[in-house]
Amino acid sequence: MSDTNQRIADIVNTNDVVLFMKGTPLFPQCGFSSKAIAILDHLGVQYESVDVLQDMEIRQGIKSFSDWPTIPQLYVKGEFVGGSDIMMEMFEAGELQQLVADAGVASAN
């Protein structure tokens, strides 16, 4: 496992909910990342975010880590959940709410 892969594995394994995104929750730099943040805020869970624009190794490495070509990417309890489209589909179906409830993720408030 490369150093970058190990770094990514450490991040997803030490944070219950983590979003790899372009920009920050306050200033997303891409519409898809913005949508992902809006969904997480709506869920009301605590989450970490990683700005891939600040780290080229992670920006490239995350794509091979999950075998997924795009950013944002959501991980819950170390498992890759999907990008913003899948997050939206799951949210609308109530599946994302169920996933974080089952995972016992802390709420934001």
Place this chain on the structure above:
Amino acid sequence: MAMAAAEIEAMIKAALPDADVTITDLRGDGDHYAAHVVSAAFAGKPRIAQHKLVYAALGGRMGGELHALQLTTAVPN
């Protein structure tokens, strides 16, 4: 760098011949698309696997020249 909607549809259908593909040009700029793909190949597969089939059909263009593709997938009724 942009791709034409017809090109996206053709690539998806080449890999998933039964697919019903609906492409919407979200901003009319030939660069921001939504694709809805309905195929029996998705049956029984989790969403991640369904989307990966479509990404594979697009042969590495996703995340590159094809930045903005909103994707939804479904199994035929």
